Amino acid sequence: MTPHVTIIGAGLGGLTLARVLHLHGISATVHEAESSPTARTQGGMLDIHDYNGQLAVRAADLMDEFRALVLPGRQAMRVLDKDGTVLVDQPDDGTGGRPEVQRGDLRRMLLDSLPDGTVVWDHKVSGVRSLGDGRHEVTFADGTAVVTELLVGADGAWSRVRPLLSAATPEYVGQAFVETYLFDGDTRHPVAAKTVGGGNMFAFGSGGQWIGAHRESGSTLHAYVTLIRSQEWFADVDFADAEAAVARIAKEFENWAPELTCLITESDIPPILRPHFTLPHEHRWDRVPGVTLVGDAAHLTAPNGEGANLAMLDGAELGEALAAHPDDVEAALAAYERAMFPRSAAAAVEGGALDDPTAADVVHFFARDRQADVS
Numbered sequence: 001m002t003p004h005v006t007i008i009g010a011g012l013g014g015l016t017l018a019r020v021l022h023l024h025g026i027s028a029t030v031h032e033a034e035s036s037p038t039a040r041t042q043g044g045m046l047d048i049h050d051y052n053g054q055l056a057v058r059a060a061d062l063m064d065e066f067r068a069l070v071l072p073g074r075q076a077m078r079v080l081d082k083d084g085t086v087l088v089d090q091p092d093d094g095t096g097g098r099p100e101v102q103r104g105d106l107r108r109m110l111l112d113s114l115p116d117g118t119v120v121w122d123h124k125v126s127g128v129r130s131l132g133d134g135r136h137e138v139t140f141a142d143g144t145a146v147v148t149e150l151l152v153g154a155d156g157a158w159s160r161v162r163p164l165l166s167a168a169t170p171e172y173v174g175q176a177f178v179e180t181y182l183f184d185g186d187t188r189h190p191v192a193a194k195t196v197g198g199g200n201m202f203a204f205g206s207g208g209q210w211i212g213a214h215r216e217s218g219s220t221l222h223a224y225v226t227l228i229r230s231q232e233w234f235a236d237v238d239f240a241d242a243e244a245a246v247a248r249i250a251k252e253f254e255n256w257a258p259e260l261t262c263l264i265t266e267s268d269i270p271p272i273l274r275p276h277f278t279l280p281h282e283h284r285w286d287r288v289p290g291v292t293l294v295g296d297a298a299h300l301t302a303p304n305g306e307g308a309n310l311a312m313l314d315g316a317e318l319g320e321a322l323a324a325h326p327d328d329v330e331a332a333l334a335a336y337e338r339a340m341f342p343r344s345a346a347a348a349v350e351g352g353a354l355d356d357p358t359a360a361d362v363v364h365f366f367a368r369d370r371q372a373d374v375s
Contacts (some may be wrong), residue, residue: 002326004027006138006148008161010034010119012103013295013311014154015110018118019060020319030114030154031138032147033124037111042104044222045074045214046308050097053309056316058102065109065251066101074100074215078200084195084203092199100199102217103308125160125241134290134329150329152318154311157277159297165285170277173302175208175228177274178249180267182221189221189266195259195358196221209252211260223263225271227252234273242270276302281348284341292333294318299344306347314340 005021007014010032021028034040048054048066057066073100081087111119124141131137131147139145141264153161157170185193195201196213204210208228216222227249241259249271250264264271292298295311318336325332 016315268276
């Protein structure tokens with residue numbers, strides 16, 4: 001019989017795992033550092049792919065609930081150059097291959113699918129240690145602790161569980177997003193709203209500079225301003241002074257079209273720095289009894305559109321592996337890791353193929369992607 005599963009982290013991967021375990025009658029507890037489900041905003045839009053993320057949703061038996069979250073029209077795609085010239089303008093084709101949902105809504109869907117008490121909030125991990133024979137002790141900042149025979153680290157980039165398996169630590173990739181939000185875009189920011197269009201917009205310059213934006217719920221515009229700069233360079237930007245930070249970031253795009261730079265200068269929030277870190281693309285570990293990892297804890301990469309999808313698929317496949325081997329946890333963990341390692345490595349390599357993209361690269365990419373959908 002599968003022992004009680006202790007999951008660290010109530011992100012999409014950990015919650016998908018808990019849901020699939022629940023469907024198979026396997027008990028689990030998710031320990032989360034945040035104080036409540038609404039302690040912080042949960043990020044922007046996610047495109048959930050039919051070849052990985054949606055497979056996880058199906059395994060969780062939540063496809064009807066998922067479809068209700070999809071924002072119509074958001075698969076529309078525009079690609080521009082830095083002068084504002086439109087190079088690609090694809091409407092939402094309605095196929096549903098990469099439907100867009102809000103991350104917070106997706107997380108709430110998973111939370112609502114779990115029995116009360118599955119997630120224990122305000123439980124920040126302070127330490128994890130092996131007790132031998134596949135057992136581990138997890139201690140929390142409030143002084144409490146649990147001992148578990150099956151521990152899963154779903155605790156993201158700076159996982160406290162990962163050191164049980166691997167000495168690898170995330171490394172800065174030399175690139176960061178600066179996020180901005182423009183609210184009520186159609187009425188308050190009409191130029192930016194027209195530039196972004198009905199779904200996703202990407203504009204590319206040179207030297208790794210680009211601006212991406214999503215039209216989120218309503219007419220909120222969420223922009224990702226990307227720069228290849230050192231951590232020291234970003235440290236010199238005073239993000240505590242919103243006006244100064246906006247001016248400093250906008251200066252790096254001073255030769256760009258104003259309909260693009262307004263996504264920086266018209267931000268309704270102070271700009272948010274999101275530096276990108278990665279684990280080695282071939283990150284893996286030898287089997288350690290009683291513990292494994294899912295999502296960014298296992299295979300962190302710079303944002304490439306696959307992270308949330310892979311985390312959910314990890315959670316679903318781990319849950320199904322445990323259900324398929326109820327009397328042999330180690331066989332279940334080994335089977336899960338055999339599939340997860342090459343899948344995540346391939347996604348990391350493919351996602352890194354356009355680390356310094358040009359508009360022409362992206363035009364080629366979307367032309368190829370559309371041809372693949374048709375064939």
